Amino acid sequence: MTRLKIDVDYLTAQLKSLLAIDSPTGYTDTIVRHVTEELERLGLEPELTRRGGIRAIWRGARRRGARAIITHVDTLGAQVKLIKETGRLELVPIGHWSARFAEGARATIYTEKGSFRGSILPLMASGHTFNEGVDNLPIGWEHIELRVDALAWSRDDTASLGIDVGDYVAIDPQPEFLENGFIVSRHLDDKAGVAIALASLEAMRRHDARTPVDTHWLFTISEEVGVGAAAIVTPEIASMVTIDNGTTAPGQNSSEFGVTIAMADQSGPFDYHLTKKMVDLCREEDIRFQKDIFRYYRSDSASALEAGHDVRTALIAFGIDASHGYERIHIHALRSVAELTTAYVMSPLEIERDVEEVSDIEGFTEQPTEAAEQPTRPRKLPEPR
Numbered sequence: 602m603t604r605l606k607i608d609v610d611y612l613t614a615q616l617k618s619l620l621a622i623d624s625p626t627g628y629t630d631t632i633v634r635h636v637t638e639e640l641e642r643l644g645l646e647p648e649l650t651r652r653g654g655i656r657a658i659w660r661g662a663r664r665r666g667a668r669a670i671i672t673h674v675d676t677l678g679a680q681v682k683l684i685k686e687t688g689r690l691e692l693v694p695i696g697h698w699s700a701r702f703a704e705g706a707r708a709t710i711y712t713e714k715g716s717f718r719g720s721i722l723p724l725m726a727s728g729h730t731f732n733e734g735v736d737n738l739p740i741g742w743e744h745i746e747l748r749v750d751a752l753a754w755s756r757d758d759t760a761s762l763g764i765d766v767g768d769y770v771a772i773d774p775q776p777e778f779l780e781n782g783f784i785v786s787r788h789l790d791d792k793a794g795v796a797i798a799l800a801s802l803e804a805m806r807r808h809d810a811r812t813p814v815d816t817h818w819l820f821t822i823s824e825e826v827g828v829g830a831a832a833i834v835t836p837e838i839a840s841m842v843t844i845d846n847g848t849t850a851p852g853q854n855s856s857e858f859g860v861t862i863a864m865a866d867q868s869g870p871f872d873y874h875l876t877k878k879m880v881d882l883c884r885e886e887d888i889r890f891q892k893d894i895f896r897y898y899r900s901d902s903a904s905a906l907e908a909g910h911d912v913r914t915a916l917i918a919f920g921i922d923a924s925h926g927y928e929r930i931h932i933h934a935l936r937s938v939a940e941l942t943t944a945y946v947m948s949p950l951e952i953e954r955d956v957e958e959v960s961d962i963e964g965f966t967e968q969p970t971e972a973a974e975q976p977t978r979p980r981k982l983p984e985p986r
Contacts, residue, residue: 604886604944605804607936612800613778615639616935619792623709623771625678625695629653629822632674636795636820643802645818654833655820659805659946661812666956668946669817669834669841669912670801671901672794673824676787677925679703679721679770681710681747688759690747692721692770696825700742702926707773708747714763719749721772775927782932783857789928793919794844795820797935801942816946821901829904839955840875840913842945843902844938846928847893847918855920857931859889860941863916866895868903872913874952874966879915882944888937893918911958917941 624632633653640647640657647657655674661667677698683691690710692703703721710717723745725731725738738744747770753759776786784793798818804810817838821829834841847853847861855861862879863871883890902914919934954964 604940607939616796620774626675628769657818659816661814666839667815671819673821681768688753698925711769790846829901831908834910846921849920854893857920861918866898875913875915
């Protein structure tokens with residue numbers, strides 16, 4: 602076996618640290634600094650794009666035909682849309698998430714003058730006042746507001762604090778790490794993925810791992826708004842594996858245990874050969890896995906392809922229950938994905954022509970087209986009518 606032993610305590614500690622840092626899309630400087638410092642502690646030399654995308658290269662036997670592992674540090678959040686006459690704040694979401702999950706959340710408002718705490722409440726928040734109106738209020742961002750925990754009972758009061766339109770609102774994650782291995786929190790998408798990437802690197806450093814090509818460890822800052830990997834992929838990268846969440850819900854095949862390998866999302870199928878490699882590695886390394894397809898989901902892989910990068914893409918996921926809400930995962934899935942990640946980056950190259958961006962038909966890949974062998978007769982003949 603080539604998969605490495607993952608330090609689960611390190612992985613858990615990193616996830617706790619990441620969840621403690623607010624990072625809604627657009628307000629990610631602090632978490633970028635944290636991840637960069639951890640990568641340096643692991644012996645890498647990270648470099649940052651202008652806005653804070655992170656690239657750290659694990660040097661392999663050769664540079665061309667490199668692999669990439671990609672996660673994102675940004676999360677869902679909100680922005681101030683309007684200061685109301687009551688001093689409360691109208692919000693618009695950052696990323697796609699339901700106001701149903703915003704109701705009741707504790708939050709931090711980040712302004713030019715400093716931060717404030719507050720609660721997101723339905724417009725009718727008091728049963729003693731509105732009676733059944735509390736239950737009959739529709740769901741939507743226009744039906745909630747943020748109450749600031751300060752002397753702010755009018756528009757002028759709130760404005761005098763320095764709160765303004767466009768200020769960022771970070772939602773408290775409220776994490777719980779249970780003894781049975783379950784982890785419940787907001788923003789596990791994709792801070793759990795970042796923790797997996799760091800734990801994979803820690804294992805590689807501890808085992809002095811050798812890789813056939815360079816591996817680019819990429820951390821993006823705007824995946825939740827669809828930009829993601831558009832500007833961080835370099836020409837030498839031939840294949841890119843995204844680590845993100847899989848959705849465990851009725852009608853889905855994802856699980857909170859093992860690795861969920863995505864075969865397609867709303868942007869289309871993932872690369873046949875790279876995805877098959879993930880499946881084969883799970884079988885060879887005895888890593889529990891299942892396959893799934895996501896109809897209302899996209900990841901860093903989609904943004905890279907849409908930006909014109911000619912890379913093979915795959916998505917390996919940890920199953921999340923109630924994604925983009927109060928999310929739940931299990932440490933078994935995090936460890937499994939990390940094990941698969943280490944097995945992948947150390948595995949040999951199968952498609953040698955991928956070291957070139959463009960080449961002739963020699964060595965081009967093949968997909969099976971032959972008819973499958975079938976049993977000569979059914980195991981049990983149907984009963985006659």
